[in-house]
Amino acid sequence: MNKETFINKISDALYENRGVIFVGSGISKPSTAVDWFELLKPLADDLGIVIDNEHDDLPLIAQYIVNEYTGNRGPLINSISKACNHKFPLNNYHMALSTTKVSTIWTTNYDNLLERAFSDFLVDVKINDDAISRNVINSDVEILKIHGCILGSEHKDIIITQEDYEDFLYNKPATSQRLCNDLLKKSFLFIGYSYRDPNIKNIMITTRRLAQGHTQEHYLIHIKPQDENEAIRKEKERRIKLWCKDLKRLGITTLLIDDYNELEGILFTISQKSRGKTVYVTGSHEKGHPIAHSLGALLAKDREINLISGQSSGIGADVVSAFTEQCIKDRYDINDRLQIFPNPYAANPNFSNDPTLLPELKKSRAKLMNSTQVVIIFNGGMGTEAEFEVAKDRNCKILPVIQCKEDLNSKVLKTILEDPIIENLKRTDHEYFEKLRAGYVSVEDIILCVKKMLG
Numbered sequence: 001m002n003k004e005t006f007i008n009k010i011s012d013a014l015y016e017n018r019g020v021i022f023v024g025s026g027i028s029k030p031s032t033a034v035d036w037f038e039l040l041k042p043l044a045d046d047l048g049i050v051i052d053n054e055h056d057d058l059p060l061i062a063q064y065i066v067n068e069y070t071g072n073r074g075p076l077i078n079s080i081s082k083a084c085n086h087k088f089p090l091n092n093y094h095m096a097l098s099t100t101k102v103s104t105i106w107t108t109n110y111d112n113l114l115e116r117a118f119s120d121f122l123v124d125v126k127i128n129d130d131a132i133s134r135n136v137i138n139s140d141v142e143i144l145k146i147h148g149c150i151l152g153s154e155h156k157d158i159i160i161t162q163e164d165y166e167d168f169l170y171n172k173p174a175t176s177q178r179l180c181n182d183l184l185k186k187s188f189l190f191i192g193y194s195y196r197d198p199n200i201k202n203i204m205i206t207t208r209r210l211a212q213g214h215t216q217e218h219y220l221i222h223i224k225p226q227d228e229n230e231a232i233r234k235e236k237e238r239r240i241k242l243w244c245k246d247l248k249r250l251g252i253t254t255l256l257i258d259d260y261n262e263l264e265g266i267l268f269t270i271s272q273k274s275r276g277k278t279v280y281v282t283g284s285h286e287k288g289h290p291i292a293h294s295l296g297a298l299l300a301k302d303r304e305i306n307l308i309s310g311q312s313s314g315i316g317a318d319v320v321s322a323f324t325e326q327c328i329k330d331r332y333d334i335n336d337r338l339q340i341f342p343n344p345y346a347a348n349p350n351f352s353n354d355p356t357l358l359p360e361l362k363k364s365r366a367k368l369m370n371s372t373q374v375v376i377i378f379n380g381g382m383g384t385e386a387e388f389e390v391a392k393d394r395n396c397k398i399l400p401v402i403q404c405k406e407d408l409n410s411k412v413l414k415t416i417l418e419d420p421i422i423e424n425l426k427r428t429d430h431e432y433f434e435k436l437r438a439g440y441v442s443v444e445d446i447i448l449c450v451k452k453m454l455g
Contacts, residue, residue: 006255007266010219011273013187014101018216019274020182021097022203023107023114024192026260031088031113039083040065043075063162077155084111084150093192096267099395101274101371104182105143108203110150110158114143120366127153129174140367146175146203168206180210183218189270190220190252191263207250215251221263224256271395275373277454278339280308282387283315283378283401291403292378294443296322302447303332305454308372310365310387311343315378341368358386369394374453376401376446377416385412392421397453399425401446405439428452 001009013019025036036058037051043065044051051061065076094117097105107114115125124139126132127149136142147159159168169176182188190203207215222244225236244254257263279299283289296319299305309320320338327334344364365387369375375391376399377384391398400416407413416422417436426433432449435441 001253001255003255003257003266006219006253007269007273009217010187010189011270014270014274015276017103018186019102020104020106020186020188021100021102022188022190023097023105023109024190025109026192026194027091027093027097028088028109028111028113028192030091030093030260032084032086032111034083039079043079057162059160059162059165062160066161066163073155073158073161076160077150077158080110080158080160081150088113090117092264093267096264096271096395099370099393100267100271101276103141104186105141106179106182106188107143107145108147108159109145110148112149112151118143120363125149125152128157129172132174132178144175144178146179169209176206176210179206183207183210183215185216187216188218190218191267193220194223218250218252220247220252220254221266222254222256223260223263224258268395272373272397273455275371276306277304278306278308278372279374279376279450279454280310280368280372280391280396281316281319281376281378282310282312282380282384284380285312285314285316285383286381287314288318289315289378289403291401291443292318293322295319295376295446296324297326298443298447299323299450300326300330300332300337302451305450306337306339308368309338309340310368311340315380339371341365341371355382358382362386362390365390366394369396372396374399374450376450377412379403379407379410380412385415388412388416392419397424397428398422399446399449399453400436402436402439402441408439425449 010019025034028034037056040058040061041051044061047064047068049061049064062076066073069075088111090113094113097114098117098120105114115123118141121140122138124136124142125145126142127145132144145153148157150158159165164171222240225233225240227233227236240256244256247254255266257266281292281295283292292315296307299307299319300323307320307323310316324334324338327337361383369387369391372391372394373396375387375396377388377391378401388398398416398421400413400422402408402413408417422433425436429449429452432441432445435445
């Protein structure tokens, strides 16, 4: 499977709410710099063991350490806690994930970086069987920490030793059942795991036992082996290919990439494509615009495009109204074409001009932007400028609209045109970009550019 097809399949699953992301330690490593071999080394030294990074089984080494302390897990868990219990910075992988349209994330990581990455959303974090058994109805994102949380789990709930893995199905029945159900009903994307990662090996074993050969199609991204010694590299490549072939037995398709920089690009692409062919139009909340009605009608005529409504007045309301009317005329199911996000600040027009409310407005728009691929921006005030900032932070594709020379002097449109993000538009549709600079784009120009952006 080529990279484009791989990305599209995952993105489609996420957009249709049947996709799950499973996050491994490689996603946290740029932030924490935690190396599990180095972490266990001091305790392994006490046993007289020299850890072999290429071949040793870390859960087994952890088991030896606990055995040495006659079953006392304290020294081992304390070492993990000391390494993980810091306020590490988020990295670009976390930013890509937090801007993806995803509702369920499984992880083997002990840290709290994922929770922090989704801080703008209502997050339900489940760290044990008791939490798995309880359902939080109004959450935006569910994070299931299959191996526990170093900040919240009891020592006995941290999965780290060989015995923990062996007894996982018995000790964590609710977690096991939930994982089984998700594997049967949804498509998983595994990221942050390496060929030698003991977590992924044990997860795959658990997957096979739980699903009994009846899983959905799943996906894994893996870095190609690197080694200056050509003979060693070729041997590693041979083993990776055999491993990938074996993963097909579990319904897992693997995409091999050159390095982690490529992974970052893939995740940001999935972030955008996971929203589907969705468009949100914003601009002045105080007055409409003649072109807005035509734009809404033309967007409706393309059956692949879905419109996001932010319950805004002015330009946004004009577009939604025309879009709805056109769908009714053409007998399209409006329920499939229009997604509405509540906007409490639309209740009173004065709210749009109250700068003290902007932080809350921006926070309330995070979920909307995470569901939108293209944001079309007309001239507007501080509310429009705030939405542009959220759209940019949420990895949306930005399409400014200029209808006259005066628009070139508006604060929000000048900000967009001077922002580096405009280079993306220039690469996508150079002709539109030049018309924008000249001071006028037509509704037909906008529609053509939207289609290019959506692919």
